Amino acid sequence: MARKNIEDYRELFIRDIPLMDMRAPVEFAQGAFPASVNHPLxxxxxxxxxxxxxxQQGQEAAIALGHKLVCGETKAARVAQWKAFCEANPQGYLYCFRGGLRSRISQQWLKEAGVDYPMVIGGYKALRRFLIDTLEDIVIQPKTLIGGNTGCGKTQMLTELANGIDLEGAANHRGSSFGRYVSGQRTQIAFENTLAVDMLKKQAAGHSHLVYEDEGRIIGSVSLPLPLLKTMQQAPIALVDDPVDVRLERLLADYVVRMQQDFCLAYGDDAGWQQFAAYLAQGLFAIRKRLGYQRYENLLAVQQLAIHRMQVDGTLDGHYDWLHPLLSEYYDPMYAYQLSKKADRVVFRGRYVEVRDWLRDTTVK
Structure with missing residues (x-):
């Protein structure tokens, strides 16, 4: 029995139902959904x-041109790709922008190939509208923020909390000048979609009080949705007070060891080391004015020497010589200033484990 076209958008996102996006690659690149794959018409x-x-000529002429452009071997190759997706994902659905002509044509061609595959009623536009509305509804629910100096493990803590919402994970960027990943950052639309789906899943799991990191307005190149930002600016803060040596170990693992491995995996050994060195240098360059040019030049020299030693004999100790002053002379004073403006919102403070356990006791239902 053929499955019906669907408009239960909530169920699609909660269950991570596979979605075949029939839009053109440029449309998909601007923003898609976590469980979607682009197989364009x-x-x-x-x-x-x-x-x-x-x-210029109307719908009938446009449809005729489309059939002329996508025919013969081109059409056969695309239908074969769609068919492979349908067979691999029998529980999935297809969609185009509005659930209109492109979806119907794709369904018809699949049917001619022996596959009856349902579509999402309303298409991408309806799915996107549903997620925007979902986000606006959920952001008004109670929330608590995790604060603390750079290297306090705030993002890691969110992954250990059943009600944690990882904003940086949704953005695919860690927020700081060293925050980019090898895989690149999500677009604004993809960030919002990913964030809304995460919120929806937490809500479906019964969590009415969510925990976020104490973020600014911008994460890399994306902006927090304004309704979320406004409620975060009033939310209570649980502050992590971890010592510098613990924080340095986290930074070394995240920004040095992991990133070197990721760059070499993506680009090969030689190019990977070059890309890794450029990534760390760019991180300092982005904050050179705030550091002051002399301090920037000094830290850059120490940093690049540390990278050389790391490549030659695997020594990591040299990285402490630029990471420690970066924390103590730049990031810590900056965060202390930011915290002074919202100190009245701090409701708990302690070491990492203490804050995590307090959040579990007070926010997880």
Whole structure:
């Protein structure tokens, strides 16, 4: 029995139902959903040509052009790709932008190939609207923020809390000048979609009080949704007070050891080391004005020497010589100033484990 087209968007996202996105690659790149895969009906150039034809000659001529552009071996290859997805994901659905012509054509071609595959009613636009509304509804629920100096493990703590919402994970960026990942950052739309899906899953699991990291307005190149930012600016803060040596170990693991491995895995050994050195240098360069040029030059020299020693004999100790002053002379004073403006919102403070356990006791239902 053929499955029906669906408009239960909540169920799609909570269960991570596989979605086949029929939009053009440029549309998908601007923003998609965590469980979606792009298998377009038309390429970017084909879509542009059909769109121009539609504006100049109308829908009938545009449809005719589309069939002319996607026919023969081209059509067969795309349908074969769709069919493979459908067979691998029998519980999934397809969608285009509005659940209109592209979805219907894709369904028809699949049916001709022996596959009856349902679509999402309303398409991407309806799914996106649902997530925006979801986010606006959930952000008004009670929340607590995790604060603390750089290296206090705030993001790690969120992953250990059943009601934690990892904003930096949704952005795929750690927020600081050294925050980018090899895999690159999500777009604003993809960030918002990923964040809303995470919130929706936490809500479905019964969590009415969520925990976030005490973030600023910007994470890398994306902005926090304004409704969320406004409620975070009033939320209570649980502050992590970990000693410098513990924080340095976390930074060394996150920004040095892990990133070196990731760059070499992505680019190969030689190019990977070059990319890794450029990544750390760019992190300092981004804050050179705030550091002061002389301090920037000094830290950069120490940093690059540490990278050289690390590459030659695996020694990591040299990295403490630039990470420690970066914390004590730059990040810590900056956070102390920021915290002074919201000190009245701090409701608990302690070491990492103490804060984590307090949050579990007071926010997890």
């Amino acid at each position: 038309m390429t970017d150039s084909e879509r542009q040509a059909v769109g121009t034809c539609y504006k």
